[in-house]
Amino acid sequence: xxxxxxxxxxxxxxxxxxxxxxxxxxxxxxxxxxxxxxxxxxxxxxxxxxxxxxxxxxxxxxxxxxxxxxxxxxxxxxxxxxxxxxxxxxxxxxxxxxxxxxxxxxxxxxxxxxxxxxxxxxxxxxxxxxxxxxxxxxxxxxxxxxxxxxxxxxxxxxxxxxxxxxxxxxxxxxxxxxxxxxx
Amino acid sequence: xxxxxxxxxxxxxxxxxxxxxxxxxxxxxxxxxxxxxxxxxxxxxxxxxxxxxxxxxxxxxxxxxxxxxxxxxxxxxxxxxxxxxxxxxxxxxxxxxxxxxxxxxxxxxxxxxxxxxxxxxxxxxxxxxxxxxxxxxxxxxxxxxxxxxxxxxxxxxxxxxxxxxxxxxxxxxxxxxxxxxxxxxxxxxxxxxxxxxxxxxxxxxxxxxxxxxxxxxxxxxxxxxxxxxxxxxxxxxxxxxxxxxxxxxxxxxxxxxxxxxxxxxxxxxxxxxxxxxxxxxxxxxxxxxxxxxxxxxxxxxxxxxxxxxxxxxxxxxxxxxxxxxxxxxxxxxxxxxxxxxxxxxxxxxxxxxxxxxxxxxxxxxxxxxxxxxxxxxxxxxxxxxxxxxxxxxxxxxxxxxxxxxxxxxxxxxxxxxxxxxxxxxxxxxxxxxxxxxxxxxxxxxxxxxxxxxxxxxxxxxxxxxxxxxxxxxxxxxxxxxxxxxxxxxxxxxxxxxxxxxxxxxxxxxxxxxxxxxxxxxxxxxxxxxxxxxxxxxxxx
Numbered sequence: 001x002x003x004x005x006x007x008x009x010x011x012x013x014x015x016x017x018x019x020x021x022x023x024x025x026x027x028x029x030x031x032x033x034x035x036x037x038x039x040x041x042x043x044x045x046x047x048x049x050x051x052x053x054x055x056x057x058x059x060x061x062x063x064x065x066x067x068x069x070x071x072x073x074x075x076x077x078x079x080x081x082x083x084x085x086x087x088x089x090x091x092x093x094x095x096x097x098x099x100x101x102x103x104x105x106x107x108x109x110x111x112x113x114x115x116x117x118x119x120x121x122x123x124x125x126x127x128x129x130x131x132x133x134x135x136x137x138x139x140x141x142x143x144x145x146x147x148x149x150x151x152x153x154x155x156x157x158x159x160x161x162x163x164x165x166x167x168x169x170x171x172x173x174x175x176x177x178x179x180x181x182x183x
Numbered sequence: 184x185x186x187x188x189x190x191x192x193x194x195x196x197x198x199x200x201x202x203x204x205x206x207x208x209x210x211x212x213x214x215x216x217x218x219x220x221x222x223x224x225x226x227x228x229x230x231x232x233x234x235x236x237x238x239x240x241x242x243x244x245x246x247x248x249x250x251x252x253x254x255x256x257x258x259x260x261x262x263x264x265x266x267x268x269x270x271x272x273x274x275x276x277x278x279x280x281x282x283x284x285x286x287x288x289x290x291x292x293x294x295x296x297x298x299x300x301x302x303x304x305x306x307x308x309x310x311x312x313x314x315x316x317x318x319x320x321x322x323x324x325x326x327x328x329x330x331x332x333x334x335x336x337x338x339x340x341x342x343x344x345x346x347x348x349x350x351x352x353x354x355x356x357x358x359x360x361x362x363x364x365x366x367x368x369x370x371x372x373x374x375x376x377x378x379x380x381x382x383x384x385x386x387x388x389x390x391x392x393x394x395x396x397x398x399x400x401x402x403x404x405x406x407x408x409x410x411x412x413x414x415x416x417x418x419x420x421x422x423x424x425x426x427x428x429x430x431x432x433x434x435x436x437x438x439x440x441x442x443x444x445x446x447x448x449x450x451x452x453x454x455x456x457x458x459x460x461x462x463x464x465x466x467x468x469x470x471x472x473x474x475x476x477x478x479x480x481x482x483x484x485x486x487x488x489x490x491x492x493x494x495x496x497x498x499x500x501x502x503x504x505x506x507x508x509x510x511x512x513x514x515x516x517x518x519x520x521x522x523x524x525x526x527x528x529x530x531x532x533x534x535x536x537x538x539x540x541x542x543x544x545x546x547x548x549x550x551x552x553x554x555x556x557x558x559x560x561x562x563x564x565x566x567x568x569x570x571x572x573x574x575x576x577x578x579x580x581x582x583x584x585x586x587x588x589x590x591x592x593x594x595x596x597x598x599x600x601x602x603x604x605x606x607x608x609x610x611x612x613x614x615x616x617x618x619x620x621x622x623x624x625x626x627x628x629x630x631x632x633x634x635x636x637x638x639x640x641x642x643x644x645x646x647x648x649x650x651x652x653x654x655x656x657x658x659x660x661x662x663x664x665x666x667x668x669x670x671x672x673x674x675x676x677x678x679x680x681x682x683x684x685x686x687x688x689x690x691x692x693x694x695x696x697x698x699x700x701x702x703x704x705x706x707x708x709x710x711x712x713x714x715x716x717x718x719x720x721x722x723x
Contacts, residue, residue, distance in 0.1 A: 013306070041277060041281075041282075045277075136253055
């Protein structure tokens with residue numbers, strides 16, 4: 001009896017390993033587990049207080065502070081970023097529902113202005129993050145990235161990459177609606 | 184069991200190999216570095232522990248990504264402000280999460296990661312020790328005499344016993360082989376010290392292709408210039424104008440091509456061949472539309488020579504354009520019928536014919552395949568494929584009878600008679616085939632080529648000698664008369680005419696034909712010599 005156990009133990013171990021690997025593989029193939037989706041460290045944490053020169057008036061500053069009057073979005077974008085153009089329609093819709101603060105990430109101000117003229121300006125205010133320092137504080141690793149922040153200044157959601165129709169409809173709009181209903 | 188031991192060995196060696204990773208090229212640039220060598224050393228050390236979040240499997244020290252550069256700068260900025268290593272790591276961990284650390288901290292989520300190697304070692308080692316013990320103390324059953332046991336249990340114990348003894352050698356060999364294979368693979372394809380040739384190679388390949396295309400174009404250009412010069416030097420030479428048209432067509436210079444063709448046409452004074460070439464060029468220039476000018480030319484060509492292939496083809500195109508699919512089908516069918524079987528345009532014509540037939544709702548007979556029975560439709564052909572040879576023959580015979588009946592009611596269908604002849608040939612009835620051929624030649628008295636072919640068949644049959652020669656000869660003469668009516672100068676016809684006259688004893692007539700024939704062929708040829716000899720014999 002004891003022998004048959006040691007006999008089958010390796011097989012059992014292998015079956016366990018194969019089962020775990022299969023589940024991971026199936027989840028990846030079905031798109032349930034996204035390999036490119038990285039964990040976000042800042043979710044549930046207070047927003048990093050940020051002060052950036054304003055795009056519309058470089059003498060002035062825009063501030064992202066610990067609290068705000070309403071929930072809002074922070075969107076990192078750049079004129080040189082193709083996916084940012086792709087998400088312009090989604091941002092235009094979002095801009096009608098909620099305030100969006102834009103951060104022009106590593107972009108020349110004149111390029112940013114031209115980008116906004118070409119693809120629309122959904123932002124309530126735009127800050128210039130010339131060297132990407134603000135991006136570092138927010139844990140940004142590529143544009144576009146969008147954060148949803150409660151009025152208490154807690155980061156509720158982060159989306160890396162362009163917001164497409166599905167993500168807008170399934171993720172952002174329901175969350176924003178529930179936030180606004182709560183008030 | 185022995186495989187498991189081998190597996191553990193392989194895993195162990197594999198893990199130790201992993202740590203021997205090759206030092207990567209430095210991504211860091213000179214201006215990024217700190218002046219203080221001690222601080223810089225710390226910066227490098229920290230950078231090696233931080234993950235580049237864009238590339239994900241490189242440290243920020245290795246990575247060329249923008250974000251990695253930013254993070255390197257951030258680390259150095261914090262170092263300069265006097266922060267210690269732990270603070271810097273903690274700060275980045277707070278912003279980017281555990282994921283930024285290449286050494287993941289031990290937590291509930293990562294415990295499996297950290298514990299697996301230890302567990303694998305413990306379990307594997309335990310199993311190996313257990314196995315060893317069993318080898319040293321074999322179970323009592325194996326000591327029993329095998330011959331007394333009909334049960335196969337002890338045998339299986341013995342097999343296992345031997346297997347465990349062989350395990351280390353097997354495992355070592357297997358793992359060595361796998362590692363060696365991996366190493367070879369790595370050196371050939373994976374080593375970072377490999378020169379990064381592919382791109383430069385591709386670049387040179389691309390430029391090679393481009394230069395080849397350029398050379399080809401230059402060649403075409405040269406041919407065009409040469410042809411143009413030739414027309415300037417000898418503007419009366421039709422050939423050089425045609426060459427210019429070809430060269431211009433190669434270069435896609437539509438206007439030049441049309442001009443050259445028009446000039447050639449005016450020089451020849453309405454040559455049908457050039458007219459149809461011009462019609463074709465006009466059609467090409469209109470992207471496949473048969474424009475009125477082209478239609479006019481086609482009509483002129485066909486009025487002069489109803490068998491001009493290019494004009495026939497274009498006329499079919501024009502019919503398609505007008506929606507007269509039936510007319511297009513007739514046109515192209517005729518073209519296929521009169522074309523030599525190796526004509527280069529047949530493929531295109533057949534494709535177009537199929538399309539026209541589909542649009543007209545006409546089921547095409549398998550005219551296109553001369554070796555097959557043309558009376559068979561595609562459907563009955565595939566049905567025929569499933570039949571026994573006898574059944575198939577019977578079916579073909581039935582169809583031949585029907586075709587024959589139809590032709591007897593409409594004897595002017597020369598193509599139909601030819602099909603019937605082919606069917607009889609397939610059925611192994613050469614006499615009937617010959618009769619059908621004669622009917623075909625009767626139906627199309629103007630078709631010189633057909634008359635000649637029938638005549639040859641008749642002469643061959645006569646020479647075979649297994650049939651009444653006289654009836655064949657009578658038929659042959661009939662055909663010959665028809666053929667001579669079309670072209671009284673044709674050498675072959677003249678020869679046959681002389682031949683028949685001599686057979687009938689009419690020496691003068693024979694001499695008349697053969698002298699005429701001698702005039703049409705080169706005097707020095709072998710045929711001329713033989714013919715002269717025959718003439719000499721006649722004179723005697």
